[in-house]
Amino acid sequence: MKLNALLLEKKTEIIEKWFDAIVACYPPDTAQFLKNKKDRFTNPMGATILQGIENIFDKLLPDNDCSDIAPFLDNIIRIRAVQDFTPSQAVAFIFLLKKVIREELRQEIQENKLYEELLAFELKIDNLALSTFDIYMKCREKLYEIKANEVKNMTFRLLQQANLICEIPGYRPDVKDDDNIKK
Amino acid sequence: MAKDQTPKADELFSTIDYKAPEKSWMDTPVEFKPGTFCHGSRPKYLELLHMPYPKEWKPGEEDWKLPENWKEIFLDGMAERLKKYRSFKLFMDICVRCGACADKCHFYIGGGDPKNMPVLRAELLRSVYRKYFTTSGKLFGKTAGARELTVDVLRELWYYAYQCTECRRCSVFCPYGIDTAEVTIIARELLNLLGLNTDWIAGPVSNCYMKGNHLGLEPHTFKSSIEFFLSDIEDITGIKIEPTFNRKGAEILFVTPSGDVFADPGTYTAMGYLMLFHELGLDYTWSTYASEGGNFGFFTSNETAKRLHYKIYAEAKRLGVKWILGGECGHMWRLIHQYLNTWHGPADFLEVPKSPITDTAFENARSTKMVHVAEFTADLIRNGKLKLDPGRNDDIKLTWHDSCNTSRGMGILEEPRYVAKSVCNHFYEMPENTIKEYTFCCGSGTGLNAGENMELRMRGGFPRANAVKFVRDVHGVNTLGNICAIDRAALTASMDYWVPGIRVAGLHELVANALVMKGEKERTVNMRNEPLPGKEAKE
Amino acid sequence: MRALTPFVMVIALVLLAFAGIKTANLHFLFGVVIPYAALGTFIIGVVYRVLNWGSSPVPFRIPTTCGQEKSLPWIKQNKIDNPSSSLGVIMRMAFEVLLFRSLFRNMKTELKSGKVVYGSEKWLWVAGLAFHWSFLIILIRHFRCFIENVPFVFKTIEGLDSFLQIGVPLFYITEATSGVLMRYFYKVHIVGVKILTMGLISFNPDPKILNEIGTIFYVHLFLISVLLAYFPFSKLMHMGGVFLSPTRNLANNNRMERHTNPWDYPVEVHTYEEYENDFRDKMKKAGIPVEKE
Numbered sequence A: 001m002k003l004n005a006l007l008l009e010k011k012t013e014i015i016e017k018w019f020d021a022i023v024a025c026y027p028p029d030t031a032q033f034l035k036n037k038k039d040r041f042t043n044p045m046g047a048t049i050l051q052g053i054e055n056i057f058d059k060l061l062p063d064n065d066c067s068d069i070a071p072f073l074d075n076i077i078r079i080r081a082v083q084d085f086t087p088s089q090a091v092a093f094i095f096l097l098k099k100v101i102r103e104e105l106r107q108e109i110q111e112n113k114l115y116e117e118l119l120a121f122e123l124k125i126d127n128l129a130l131s132t133f134d135i136y137m138k139c140r141e142k143l144y145e146i147k148a149n150e151v152k153n154m155t156f157r158l159l160q161q162a163n164l165i166c167e168i169p170g171y172r173p174d175v176k177d178d179d180n181i182k183k
Numbered sequence B: 001m002a003k004d005q006t007p008k009a010d011e012l013f014s015t016i017d018y019k020a021p022e023k024s025w026m027d028t029p030v031e032f033k034p035g036t037f038c039h040g041s042r043p044k045y046l047e048l049l050h051m052p053y054p055k056e057w058k059p060g061e062e063d064w065k066l067p068e069n070w071k072e073i074f075l076d077g078m079a080e081r082l083k084k085y086r087s088f089k090l091f092m093d094i095c096v097r098c099g100a101c102a103d104k105c106h107f108y109i110g111g112g113d114p115k116n117m118p119v120l121r122a123e124l125l126r127s128v129y130r131k132y133f134t135t136s137g138k139l140f141g142k143t144a145g146a147r148e149l150t151v152d153v154l155r156e157l158w159y160y161a162y163q164c165t166e167c168r169r170c171s172v173f174c175p176y177g178i179d180t181a182e183v184t185i186i187a188r189e190l191l192n193l194l195g196l197n198t199d200w201i202a203g204p205v206s207n208c209y210m211k212g213n214h215l216g217l218e219p220h221t222f223k224s225s226i227e228f229f230l231s232d233i234e235d236i237t238g239i240k241i242e243p244t245f246n247r248k249g250a251e252i253l254f255v256t257p258s259g260d261v262f263a264d265p266g267t268y269t270a271m272g273y274l275m276l277f278h279e280l281g282l283d284y285t286w287s288t289y290a291s292e293g294g295n296f297g298f299f300t301s302n303e304t305a306k307r308l309h310y311k312i313y314a315e316a317k318r319l320g321v322k323w324i325l326g327g328e329c330g331h332m333w334r335l336i337h338q339y340l341n342t343w344h345g346p347a348d349f350l351e352v353p354k355s356p357i358t359d360t361a362f363e364n365a366r367s368t369k370m371v372h373v374a375e376f377t378a379d380l381i382r383n384g385k386l387k388l389d390p391g392r393n394d395d396i397k398l399t400w401h402d403s404c405n406t407s408r409g410m411g412i413l414e415e416p417r418y419v420a421k422s423v424c425n426h427f428y429e430m431p432e433n434t435i436k437e438y439t440f441c442c443g444s445g446t447g448l449n450a451g452e453n454m455e456l457r458m459r460g461g462f463p464r465a466n467a468v469k470f471v472r473d474v475h476g477v478n479t480l481g482n483i484c485a486i487d488r489a490a491l492t493a494s495m496d497y498w499v500p501g502i503r504v505a506g507l508h509e510l511v512a513n514a515l516v517m518k519g520e521k522e523r524t525v526n527m528r529n530e531p532l533p534g535k536e537a538k539e
Numbered sequence C: 001m002r003a004l005t006p007f008v009m010v011i012a013l014v015l016l017a018f019a020g021i022k023t024a025n026l027h028f029l030f031g032v033v034i035p036y037a038a039l040g041t042f043i044i045g046v047v048y049r050v051l052n053w054g055s056s057p058v059p060f061r062i063p064t065t066c067g068q069e070k071s072l073p074w075i076k077q078n079k080i081d082n083p084s085s086s087l088g089v090i091m092r093m094a095f096e097v098l099l100f101r102s103l104f105r106n107m108k109t110e111l112k113s114g115k116v117v118y119g120s121e122k123w124l125w126v127a128g129l130a131f132h133w134s135f136l137i138i139l140i141r142h143f144r145c146f147i148e149n150v151p152f153v154f155k156t157i158e159g160l161d162s163f164l165q166i167g168v169p170l171f172y173i174t175e176a177t178s179g180v181l182m183r184y185f186y187k188v189h190i191v192g193v194k195i196l197t198m199g200l201i202s203f204n205p206d207p208k209i210l211n212e213i214g215t216i217f218y219v220h221l222f223l224i225s226v227l228l229a230y231f232p233f234s235k236l237m238h239m240g241g242v243f244l245s246p247t248r249n250l251a252n253n254n255r256m257e258r259h260t261n262p263w264d265y266p267v268e269v270h271t272y273e274e275y276e277n278d279f280r281d282k283m284k285k286a287g288i289p290v291e292k293e
């Protein structure tokens, strides 16, 4: 209860710090860009992340119901799922919130003995983290589905013409995607 | 001690290095990340084209099987191109690193890799230029922004040359008109001197060279592919169409990207052409020899592009047509508009294009003698020559994607809009800084529309998708229209990932839906065989 | 560190000039030889670079089009951003050079209370404009040193300039500072300066005047000389480059007038004949007309 009020009061600072921590995962130039360009069309990534975490934060508040939080998580994870991150890095942003809150509210929590509430709140974050994995996996699956669909779209007409199957240029079933990467 | 009881979150996962290191770009070696690059070209394609150094190679591997004197080849190639292209020479020299272009590239915006900032992308090659072609670079090396050409640098050049779709968006913002696409084009040429193409580009190029189109459809297959549409059209409209192929003496030769002949949803656009031309009674022919308007050769080298596009004029001459009509395609039109006539002109065996239906002479195409089908159709509608029922598209809430090449390398913006608005009642523009000359790339142009680099394509497609999402949320837009064959395939994928539920349609698919044809049966379904609005109940 | 380097260099240059005049009495060197040498380097350098760029041909006409092309008569063409005539190109270049049109494109949209609002992120543009215009104005006001009777226009510009000088960036600040110092504080012998510069441009410098001018003027002159000499080798040279940029200085009339490529050469092609030879039987079977039965 008390923590809820406290979080609300410090919302702006927390969101800002959380956002900063997330964009710090990107190279410095990019972090600058993500932070400073406020336009949602010139900087869709920054805008999506900022809007996403604001919504997530609101839903997460101890007093609120977070059952419909998935779309907001999805917006952010969808971006990170196609960037140069490992799966754990891609979803790590959610844990950064814990760190930010502890740093921001350390004193108040100590003074008011809010550890119980904090623990409960962090449990909520942990649960959320689990669903981020699910979403991440869905995004990755979607990518594979899209790849398959593309091949299907391209071959469908030809397959329709029964005996006219021909080789798809550039499509190399003999080479796996990760074959390209040096081990 | 009591004070610091709470463990810090980053201690909990200290193994995860989530903070990006601060290093200058020169000290950050390239790392080939999965999902961002294409397979290497297979030797058979290069052999067929007589291109240098065919080999089996994998870009992600250390050994690229480079020829002994690769450095010399590369630098000689650079010297030659500095002499041949003022653009290249100038763009190597005059960048002031003002940063105006830096955040304009869709790959940077959606991916965040600084080397995808156009200024840095060009700097990768510029640093080599300084080292070997400028005095300051020779003398002061790194302080003057110069660096040695090494295998690692070569790999980096390759990696980022194939992460640029040559969309020219950066060029719009540069105060000196520096076009990073030009730099990429040259970089790819240089890499091709060493046999370092991608398979997705080299394959279509060799197909197109030998068989007339990227897909390698042989003449009979090309013909039967189109004939296959005819039965679909007959089912939908009740009208039998009989197009001709390689017919001498036709008035018009029609050339379009072959992608539309076989890949959904481009096929619906191809059906649209067939229906429109039939309805007009146009005296035109398809060609199986010049069965490709697109040109993956342009993503290889200028010479290769020229070799492929030779067929268009040659075939027009052989068939004795009066002028050429070109279908919807992005890079095809940049090339026809800005290159074809220079490569293979003057086309004085052709006449200034004149619409046989409206008698409009296309003065703007008086030298190249090729008209864009959107110009052609816009003229028809303007002169009231088409009977249209836009109500058939009432289930469509349309927004318009301007393709990079036709926007920034030609400027065909209003014609397709005019046509689209004539055949669709619901039309909504995306935000101003994402359309027309500011348009965002689909993310898969210049031969990057392969499967293995899907992550890259999705990153690149994000800024565009983000704007689509906006109009979807605000206006309920459900269809993304365009005049590009690659868009039709690439945006379908990108929408599927970012904004599921948005469908991608070519302009002439929309025209085909709305076109009221003489003697047609009552239409109940659209080109995709889905019930028309108001006809759902009838089944 | 990097930002400091130019600063240190400027200080060094100032000291060099001071030492040259105060201790070594090299008035002739700093007042006559160096300015001439600098001017020479400047002119030769600029001409060389422009010719050098110009020596590479423009094989293809590749303007970046930023608006509607000229097509059907009832479709409104954007004559400046997508010019199809020389006049349009001149306008486009003028906008580009005088107003930095492309930089101005750094547009930004903002979503304010649910509505899209278009504003411009003008800072880069404003800074660029202020910088280059101040530069130009400074240049123009120096004309008073070169011309016998100062024309009216230049006087007005001088008035303008006094408040515009805020926009002058670092390197020029030094220039300007020495200039301002000279004008308001040290009161150099302005008539003397004029005689010297007039002498310099008429290639007939009067050595007697050299000793009458204050040291600070020599510092100023030296800095300018260095700047001039450095110019052709610097990034500032983009000023010449922008005029040559094929993405900006060409009309988008590609389909109307043929552009020729001076180094065009024939390429290996796959002719129709070869194609038909490859597929004749298949074509015949499919009912596609062929040349040779």
Ligand code: SF4
Binding pocket: B094, B095, B096, B097, B098, B099, B100, B101, B102, B118, B119, B173, B174, B175, B176, B177, B178
């Ligand atoms: S906008 Fe032009 S001058 Fe500025 S950094 Fe980019 S390429 Fe260089």
Ligand code: SF4
Binding pocket: B104, B105, B106, B107, B116, B117, B118, B121, B163, B164, B165, B166, B167, B168, B169, B170, B171, B180, B181, B184
């Ligand atoms: S041409 Fe397009 S893809 Fe290439 S650097 Fe410029 S903005 Fe990026």
